[in-house]
């Protein structure tokens with residue numbers, strides 16, 4: 001289990017200075033449900049919320 005999630009997506013509501021994720025937990029999934037991930041570029045954080053949404 002990850003204890004410290006580092007993230008560079010600074011447009012996310014949960015993003016904190018120092019590239020820390022402030023969410024209680026996150027969900028990472030394959031971009032396309034019909035495909036399998038073969039590299040990190042095929043995955044993405046579904047917990048992401050744009051800052052302006054809040």
Ligand code: SF4
Nearest residue numbers: 007012015021045047
């Ligand atoms: S929720 Fe996802 S995108 Fe947002 S800061 Fe955390 S890891 Fe990054």
